[in-house]
Amino acid sequence: xxxxxxxxxxxxxRVEGEGALYVHIDGARVADLRLNIFEPPRFFEKFLEGxxxxxxxxxxxxxxxxxxxxYQMSAVHAIETAFGARVTPAIRRLRRLYYCGEWxxxxxxxxxxxxxxxxxxxxxxxxLAQDHPGxxxxxxxxxxxxxxILGMLGGRSVHPVGARVGGFYRAPDSAEAADLxxxxxxxxxxxxxxxxxxxxLKLPAVARQAPLVSLRHESDxxxxxxxxxxxxxxxxxxxxxxxxxxxxxVPHSTALHALINGKPYWxxxxxxxxxxxxxLPPRTLRLAEETGIRWPSxxxxxxxxxxxxEVHFALHxxxxxxxxxxxxxxPFVEIVPRAGAGxxxxxxxxxxxxxxxxxxxxxxxxxxxxVPPTSQNQAQMEADLRASVEENLDLCDDELRARLEAxxxxxxxxxxxxxxxxxxxxxxx
Amino acid sequence: xxxxxxxxxxxxxxxxxxxxxxxLRGLFDERCVEVSVLxxxxxxxxxxxxxxxxxLLLDAVCGAGEAGGLCCLEGDEIARLANAAWSxxxxxxxxxVALARTLAAMPARLCLLGLEVGPIQPEDATFAxxxxxxxxxxxxRAKITAWLRDPCPRSTAPETATIWNG
Numbered sequence: 001x002x003x004x005x006x007x008x009x010x011x012x013x014r015v016e017g018e019g020a021l022y023v024h025i026d027g028a029r030v031a032d033l034r035l036n037i038f039e040p041p042r043f044f045e046k047f048l049e050g051x052x053x054x055x056x057x058x059x060x061x062x063x064x065x066x067x068x069x070x071y072q073m074s075a076v077h078a079i080e081t082a083f084g085a086r087v088t089p090a091i092r093r094l095r096r097l098y099y100c101g102e103w104x105x106x107x108x109x110x111x112x113x114x115x116x117x118x119x120x121x122x123x124x125x126x127x128l129a130q131d132h133p134g135x136x137x138x139x140x141x142x143x144x145x146x147x148x149i150l151g152m153l154g155g156r157s158v159h160p161v162g163a164r165v166g167g168f169y170r171a172p173d174s175a176e177a178a179d180l181x182x183x184x185x186x187x188x189x190x191x192x193x194x195x196x197x198x199x200x201l202k203l204p205a206v207a208r209q210a211p212l213v214s215l216r217h218e219s220d221x222x223x224x225x226x227x228x229x230x231x232x233x234x235x236x237x238x239x240x241x242x243x244x245x246x247x248x249x250v251p252h253s254t255a256l257h258a259l260i261n262g263k264p265y266w267x268x269x270x271x272x273x274x275x276x277x278x279x280l281p282p283r284t285l286r287l288a289e290e291t292g293i294r295w296p297s298x299x300x301x302x303x304x305x306x307x308x309x310e311v312h313f314a315l316h317x318x319x320x321x322x323x324x325x326x327x328x329x330x331p332f333v334e335i336v337p338r339a340g341a342g343x344x345x346x347x348x349x350x351x352x353x354x355x356x357x358x359x360x361x362x363x364x365x366x367x368x369x370x371v372p373p374t375s376q377n378q379a380q381m382e383a384d385l386r387a388s389v390e391e392n393l394d395l396c397d398d399e400l401r402a403r404l405e406a407x408x409x410x411x412x413x414x415x416x417x418x419x420x421x422x423x424x425x426x427x428x429x
Numbered sequence: 430x431x432x433x434x435x436x437x438x439x440x441x442x443x444x445x446x447x448x449x450x451x452x453l454r455g456l457f458d459e460r461c462v463e464v465s466v467l468x469x470x471x472x473x474x475x476x477x478x479x480x481x482x483x484x485l486l487l488d489a490v491c492g493a494g495e496a497g498g499l500c501c502l503e504g505d506e507i508a509r510l511a512n513a514a515w516s517x518x519x520x521x522x523x524x525x526v527a528l529a530r531t532l533a534a535m536p537a538r539l540c541l542l543g544l545e546v547g548p549i550q551p552e553d554a555t556f557a558x559x560x561x562x563x564x565x566x567x568x569x570r571a572k573i574t575a576w577l578r579d580p581c582p583r584s585t586a587p588e589t590a591t592i593w594n595g
Binding site for chain 2: 065109113125126129130133136137140143144147156157158159
């Protein structure tokens with residue numbers, strides 16, 4: 001009797017975008033495991049060449065409908081670095097508010113509509129909603145508030161157009177800000193309940209050792225600013241990123257894989273929480289301690305809890321920013337283009353998003369590079385899945401398939417950003 | 430409030446919903462009829478109505494009909510078209526309406542007026558859309574007029590609520 005097993009799943013659902021997984025198990029050994037991303041590359045970096053600095057924030061916002069702010073913020077900071085521009089503290093605060101909106105929107109969507117069914121035994125969010133409508137309503141409310149922040153600063157919540165190099169085209173007036181503040185204050189119980197609810201989910205206990213990479217700011221929980229650090233002691237600026245991070249092509253993926261100093265690494269909310277626990281405000285930190293999780297955690301299943309902590313953090317951060325808000329005299333600083341290069345990294349909901357631009361004296365893009373978080377996580381996702389297969393060989397094919405799909409969702413891959421599409425093929429021999 | 434929502438994107442025939450909604454702007458008292466357009470909102474669609482609203486969705490559809498044909502679906506008829514397997518990219522109008530129904534977050538009246546189109550191409554609207562757009566807009570205008578004459582909403586669900594109520 002053969003010990004080979006091959007398991008195939010034609011479509012992996014509940015991820016951002018589409019892709020495939022193929023696993024070949026030979027006895028107790030994983031002979032082959034491939035996270036297949038086979039949708040055609042999108043060539044965004046090439047599209048940007050020759051375009052004006054003024055167009056870039058709107059163009060990169062089109063890369064993703066879930067995390068456009070991350071693309072815009074990494075781009076505007078990188079271009080401002082190239083031009084030697086400095087924004088005002090008021091603009092910095094507005095950018096932080098903008099990012100709070102994106103974290104709330106993206107994390108709430110992922111927790112409730114994509115990940116939660118895995119841990120409550122439902123095939124999808126619709127089935128979950130039938131038995132737990134209050135939970136899904138809460139998720140949609142929190143997502144809606146994130147969208148409201150994006151709409152206020154970006155003009156619309158999907159592919160927003162309000163951000164520009166130097167700041168924003170328009171700042172909200174006091175009445176808009178006050179109205180949103182009222183709505184956010186009304187949601188604090190929802191955010192607190194969310195953390196306690198995710199902490200109560202029955203999550204598998206596993207440990208994955210890999211460098212956890214995130215931003216680290218001198219005083220703030222990181223969003224737009226900070227050094228890039230790893231849990232293994234590395235610290236670097238955005239300008240040094242490509243000296244440590246090497247991207248490479250693998251035959252089964254149209255998205256590049258990335259290694260940090262030759263090793264797979266892990267970005268995202270769990271890396272952020274682990275690396276920045278001391279920058280969480282006391283009320284969020286208390287909740288983190290209440291979860292019973294021993295932080296820092298190397299269990300990727302704790303990502304859903306980290307996401308909920310970041311929803312709680314982002315909600316309260318947005319409230320604090322709006323409480324001190326006064327419309328600025330001008331929502332942007334004047335930009336004078338010059339020839340140069342600039343790199344920047346911000347914290348997308350799924351992890352660090354690095355961009356680099358070379359521009360000519362008129363501010364036209366000569367060259368660009370974009371390294372999204374899902375590309376950075378791909379090698380680590382495959383390493384994690386290999387470990388999961390070896391730990392769960394006794395599971396039947398259907399159970400193993402479900403476990404692996406949940407394992408992929410821990411990373412909330414945005415395959416659309418990396419490129420698009422995921423099917424799962426599992427082969428045992 | 431009657432909310433008219435044009436759904437779509439700037440691309441090819443997918444812009445039909447926006448074009449129809451924009452053609453309806455200014456035809457009604459804005460205190461009673463609000464017209465907006467949304468670019469593939471996903472589950473955020475549920476944020477755009479309240480339980481007491483009458484909601485008219487205008488969207489390009491790819492059904493069994495020929496390009497240029499009109500279809501009208503009400504309430505649960507829309508939800509029944511939802512697919513079970515979801516990724517975030519598959520949260521279309523039918524799935525969102527099904528979710529709203531499950532969450533008891535349906536508006537009092539909900540109607541989708543669809544214009545049949547061919548596969549969406551990143552080009553200008555096709556002849557079919559250009560030709561049938563006035564007819565489609567007229568059907569939407571007639572629907573709104575009928576709703577204005579009948580201000581008592583008929584519930585399309587046993588219970589109506591909103592995601593904003595806990």
